[in-house]
Amino acid sequence: MNLRRTIAAAAGALLLVASLTACFSLPIPGGNTGGGSDTDTDLVGTTWSGVDSDGDSWGIEFQSDETIGLTYNDSAYDDASDTWSLDGSTLSIHVAFSDGDVDLVGDYDGGDVVDFDGSYAGGGFTLTLTRD
8 A cells, every 4th residue: 555655646746847847937058048039059159259349359159058158358258147148139248347246238149249348347448349
């Protein structure tokens, strides 16, 4: 009798887990996680570079875990706090510099050039990144 109850409990738990899993959309790393489109995966593994309106050089690698590898004025960084997301055609990048955060927002249409508006606590700038 105990074996039947154990099997019935296990089957019930499995059914509950399967039902709950179907109710929630779990994010797929590097995939369509931010309400974006399938072009998210087009960015993963690509590198982009450019010089901003202040004369600073940028290099960005879009990583599958929605973080970026960053080269800024010839210094390389790969921090978990530096992230990217694609929501529709809006590409957003957040960089946590030691002297303050920088946010970049641009329109990504699947092409090889993205124009960003950058902002930080002290002002703003523009940045054009080109796929390498």
